Amino acid sequence: MKPIRSFLFVPGNREGWIDKCPTAGADAVILDLEDSVPEADKQAARALVAGKIGALAQRGQRTYVRINRSPHLFSFEDLLAVVQPGLEGIVLPMPNGPEDIGLATALLSECELRNGVQAGSVGIVPALETPRSLQLAYECALCTRVTALIGASAKNADLSRAMGFEWSEDSFESIYLKSRTVMAARAAGKLPIGGIWQQVHDLDGLRRYATLNRRLGMSGETILHPSNAAVVNAIFSPSARDLEYYQGIVAAFEQAERAGRASVMYAGEHIDAAHAETARAILASAKPT
DSSP states (O other): OOOOOOEEETTTTTTHHHHTGSSOOOOOEEESSSSOOOOGGHHHHHHHHHHHHHHHHHHHHHHEEEEOOOSBBBBBHHHHHOOTTEEEEEEEEEESHHEEEHHHHHHHHHHHHTTTTTOOOSSEEEBOOSHHHHHHHHHHTSSSTTTTOOOOTTTHHHHHHHHHHOTTTOOOOGGGHHHHHHHHHHHHHOEEEEEEOOTTHHHHHHHHHHHHHHTOOOEEEESSSTTTHHHHHTTSSOOOHHHHHHHHHHHHHHHHTTOOOOOEEEEEEEEEHHHHHHHHHHHHTOOOO
């Protein structure tokens, strides 16, 4: 899957905001039909979002939709409306485990068939917001169609309530949960995506928060405001200084190999084949696709 550094939530009932998505600077957007839409507006939001997907795709916008769910079922009405050419994926709210993802997969396949969309073309991104889904994170990551896991810990939100922890900016209470998401996603070859910083105008706080998630191994961040995209994109991209450093590692190691050595000192550090491989991977990820 193509990386997602910034994953922007956009309320599905805000037409003007949806139309501005391609100018927001986020790698991908999530048109939300769930928590950010009042109950009375959900049908209208569904129709609005369904009518925007094709136009957004034509403008090069990678688009996902977060659908609604009941205690027993994900919304088939939401899926039937939005599964159409141009939709990259569905964000699943609060799956309780891989069984729920399997159910959503079956519903999604039926919608692709009915709507003439290529079978298997729409991905699934589960948001791990329940204790059981986090306990079974790897099993969730292995499910058919899953391309990424969202392991976000928002202040006073669903996961915080379910786990009984108190949110803090340094994420002490959720580091283990985020690390479970990272390990599960990486083990399954999927993307781990973090978040969410709710104080959207506090860009310094966002920078600290996203930097911690990056250090934990997250590949991107869910965000709530377009102003956050540039900050998050920079954090989840190697800087010019980083690129110079990793290019130096590769050059120094290759020179050592030519001299018949398997390790070398570079910038005061001992490096070997593992470090060179990491450097090559980081340099490759920085190349435009």
